Amino acid sequence: MTLMRRRARRLLHGTLPASVLAVGLTAAVIVVVGCGTRTAGDRPSGGAAPPLGDAQQSADNAGAKAAADGKLFQDWPKPVGALIISGEQRGYLEPCGCTAGQRGGLARRLDLVQRLRAQDWPLALIDLGSLSNDPNTMGGPDETRIRFSTALRALEMIGYDAFGLSVDDLKLGVDEFIIRLLNHQGPKLKAVSANVLADSALGLQDRLVTAVRTKAGPVDVGITSVVAPDAFMALNDPNKAAMLSYRDPEEALNEVLAELERDTHIQVLLAQGPPEFAKRLAHAHKGFEVVVATSPYVDPPTDAEVLNDGKTQLITVGRKGQYVGVLALYQSSDPKQRFRYHRRELGSRFNGKTEAMRKLIDEDFQTDLRDANVLGTYPKRPYVFTDSPTNAEFVGAETCRQCHPNTYAKWSSTNHAKAYNALTNDPRDPKRNREFDAQCISCHTTGFEYLGGFTSVESTPHLKGNQCENCHGPGGEHVADPTNAAIRQAIHRDATDFEKNHRCIKCHSEDDSPHFDFGKYWPKVMHKGLDRYDDPKVREGIKPAQVARKPKP
């Protein structure tokens, strides 16, 4: 009998040698151990998250890991639903600032939401409010109002359920806020406030409500909002008393919370007031599992603050829309295991396809600004000379050139001279055109905020770019009487004056010029002693007809 046959007989008759048995048993054990052990990232689907200690919480906050294929929160169990929480956008439809390294923007927010929806996360979207900036900043009152309306359209597009009413938005003008809310075309988005109510004759019943009910998957979510009393009382508007009424927030919340607890699983409170106001309400009304507070800082904390023995998540999402909060919901009787929070930065990785949003901001919003003529309606003021009371007009750099040719040449070589072109020829995106955006125009043209300054390319082409008079003040009096020492003193500038009086950072702000360093930038524009004034003609002055201000017919 051959060796093979002898082995086959042993197998059939169960008389295998010990060596064969041992190897086979080992192989079997190895297979069982290897397949049964979970790899990193495997988690039971749905169900409760494992208990979260500090270490795990820290890991979660860091490691809302994304796979190479762009999936978010890869290492989280899939929740039964999630809340996307944002707020205090303050007019920033786009990433804040006009240079690199920006965060935020509604297109990125939409990208985040789209990705989560693609991962079958049921979402409820909530905004704290304060969509608007102060109407006397960022482009002026008319532009601010159009920004607000555009923000409403954007939130509707993303699929928001509610935003909190805020004093910041009422500063548009109570009447403006109301009419823009009334005119908003969209089925879903509502403004919510439990304690600020609109006069019934205004017809806002469907748009401004005391509470919103929505769903995040199987989870019924109730949302309400309150405005702090000091903030509301400080709002100055003759229409406030006529159009709105105010209730004590505590009284209002007692009623609204009781109603929401009857038919929703989770109750969310948006607290429009100082952070301590939100915390006080969270302690006083423990029924709210989620309380969203305002933030004194742009960057919010990485974690939610857990109050009321783990029952309440106090969340802040910072300012300027640079972050959103993602609160995943899990089924658990233990409140400490029902939520998992992550502060999500809206950085450059969220530059996915959001064509509709980009069209809204890059085209529709810009068209609205143009049609509303925000440049023409911007409230201008006379330029104030403190040393020599004059009402000088802006004459343009071409006029200055006639007596200061070398200084003009130096200026022409700087980015100041090319500032207007940057609005219409953005190398990052040829579709971007900001020539009708007052917020941009104010720093890319000359004298925009002042009477006689830039108004439009058609009527004031000679004031394009950041010219001499943005730093020196309007030169009309000086060109007419160049030897007048008092006038020359009034328009004289030096490095000390600029640095101490913060003249440069008005445009070179942290948002728009994050790398600005006065010491490094000043030498690029400084132009002392470049011209000689031997020619007697420079002392004659320039007659109004010689001022290069009128556009050619």
Place this chain on the structure above:
Amino acid sequence: MLRWLILVVLVVIVSASAAMLSTRLAPEEPAFDGVKLPSAAIDPNAPAPALVVDQSLLHDFGIMAQQKKGRHKWIIKNEGPGVLNLIGTEPTCSCTVLNLKRDETYPLKSGESYTLDVEWETRGNSGPYEKQARVLSNDPKKPDMTFIVKGIVRPSIVMLPPEGLISTGNVSNLEPKKFHAVIGSPDRPETKILSTTVSRPELLDVEVVPLTKEEVAELHESMTLTTGYRVTVTVKPTPALGAFSEEVVLKTDHPDREEVRMTVAGKVVGPISVMPSSVRLSEVSSRKGDATSVMLWVQGQEETEFTVVEKPDKVKVAVAPVDVQGKAKSASGRSYRMTVTVEPGIPSGVVNAPIVLKTNHPKAGEVHVPVQIVVVGEG
């Protein structure tokens, strides 16, 4: 037989250990916000590091002036047996600089430490200031550490409201309205206001008086003022309705801030609000025409009569009370709808002419509504 059994047990132990270690030290490098976390998969048997920072992660620098730099060091230690890899990320602001740059990796052997040097600039910031800097690591218990610097930036001259922006909101055209601001110097309390200039004296009155002790005591502690001035701006009654933005320029004797410009901005409104404040139609077909409406909210009178005294050509204007769910009026006011109809056959071009309504309201005899209509196509 016994030897084979012992071999089996040993193999099982080794296999299970290898499998367990492989779950802790995942072979692939997960991506996190575009930054690849360090992986110890080179040697799956390697022990884990342990990142330790004995100091608080929050550094409060107290009060700093503007345009200044601050610096703070944190010592990061590896108290675990494995190699600790630190990775830098981009700070939340260009004003915050770390010695560990973005995507730069610094390995720490067991027992070694690293000095994280964080420098920040206050620049033109004013008031509460907080910036964050994150460092990632391969410590599975602390993969992400956030270091925070915070404090208060105090400029040479502090103002309330911040930046000296007095937003008046809507002010009535019939009554004067006062607004108050505070200005002072924390580092030079004896600073004087030398002069005050206003861009439009016919609209604004400005008065500057020293703060009383009681007023100083009421100021928020973050302003750190022991003396200062109260600037009272009065917006005078004016027939000119609409938005305004004016400047109040203060000259001081502070060597670091000789000139301060405050902005006073808002809108003058009357008892009749036009919502929205103008009529705008674009791409109106010359052949078909179009229509739109605005709401007129009237306060202080139960019934108001409107008469159209001026309007653009080829445009019809009609005003009627609005009945909102049976409530045309409330105690506060009454709403009316002004319907503007562009007639078919209007010539193409831009219509830029106001609608003027005369009313029987004792405090608002006339209402001006700007109109801009862009007509396209052939008439």
